[in-house]
Amino acid sequence: MSEIPEVIKQIPLINYVLLATMLFIIGIVGVLIRRNAIIVFMSIELMLNAVNVLLIAFSAYRSDPHGQVFVFFIMAVAAAEVAVGLAIIVMIYRNIRTIDISLLDKLRG
Amino acid sequence: MNQYIEVVKALTPTQWAFYGLSVMALFGALGTIMSKNPIHSVIYLILTFFSLSAHYVMLNAQFLAAVNIIVYAGAIMVLFIFVIMFLNLREESTELNRNTVLIVATVLGSLLGLILISSLKKAEVQYLNPESFRSQTGMIETLGNVLYQDYLLPFELVSVLFLIAMAGAVMLGKREKGERNF
Missing domain, CATH: 1.20.120.1200 (NADH-ubiquinone/plastoquinone oxidoreductase chain 6, subunit NuoJ)
Incomplete structure (x- = not known):
């Protein structure tokens, strides 16, 4: 018979929900306050990780492996997203010699 | 205290x-x-x-x-x-000196945090049954079984996604004639 891990017995699930929420909020604030495109990108990674924490916590507390498979897919999509996004940032830098996103206002009417 | x-x-x-x-x-x-x-x-x-x-x-x-x-x-x-x-x-970035943006972003973030926490605060697993709890959930064997049985098609599609992302990154990073370069 398998044993319940100590952390699941001693830490209520709401603590993981709070941790993930705070990480997500920090990511959102980072996207709002920074103008450096690379740091905005890192804030997005932070938000993706907050979601991963939440999925893994629920999956572990319910001992259901499907949530962890979803985390696996999220990581794969994040890797692809970073590859394309950084290529776009490099291309922007080649064209306007800066990665300040407040200067990217060509589409403004 | x-x-x-x-x-x-x-x-x-x-x-x-x-x-x-x-x-x-x-x-x-x-x-x-x-x-x-x-x-x-x-x-x-x-x-x-x-x-x-x-x-x-x-x-x-x-x-x-x-x-x-x-x-x-x-x-x-x-x-x-x-x-x-x-x-x-x-050059070091100076955008953190803009106080208004900082305050507005913090207020908006804490508002969203309040909403999220108040909607998720009832999240609790009702009871844990030691008989049916499987501690091997996160091990590679269990996850592999689920991944290759229930999620085989998404798993294959992820490889297609990676191929497209690789092609896209190469295409975006390539230098073209007439483009302003370093």
Whole structure:
């Protein structure tokens, strides 16, 4: 018979929900306050990780492996997203010699 | 004051580990968005990823802890550092001096946090049945079985996604004639 891990017995699930929420909020604030495109990108990674924490916590507390498979897919999509996004940032830098996103206002009417 | 000391004294090692790792993760996240130098941001973000991996180990999700370190702290962060060094961003950013934006963003973020917490605060597993609890959930054997049986098609589609992403990155990074270059 398998044993319940100590952390699941001693830490209520709401603590993981709070941790993930705070990480997500920090990511959102980072996207709002920074103008450096690379740091905005890192804030997005932070938000993706907050979601991963939440999925893994629920999956572990319910001992259901499907949530962890979803985390696996999220990581794969994040890797692809970073590859394309950084290529776009490099291309922007080649064209306007800066990665300040407040200067990217060509589409403004 | 004394009662807080009693509470701290009564913490078990598992609780110490949980709260310590949570504080480390949040500290790294705050450092990521507050530091002026992008390289420092990357280092703080790596700290966050390692403490999150430790959380995964505590939750008995060993496979994802290893994948998190390999994919995030390894591959993705190396890409970030590579691009930052490639772009050679010498000047320190000054955008953190804009106080209005900082205050508005913090207020908006805490509002959203209140909404999220108030909607999720009833999240609790009703009861844990030691008979039906499977502690091997996060091991590679269980996850492999689920991944190759229930999620075989998404798994194959992810490889197509990677192929497209690779082609897209190569196409975006290629120099074209007539484009302004270094």
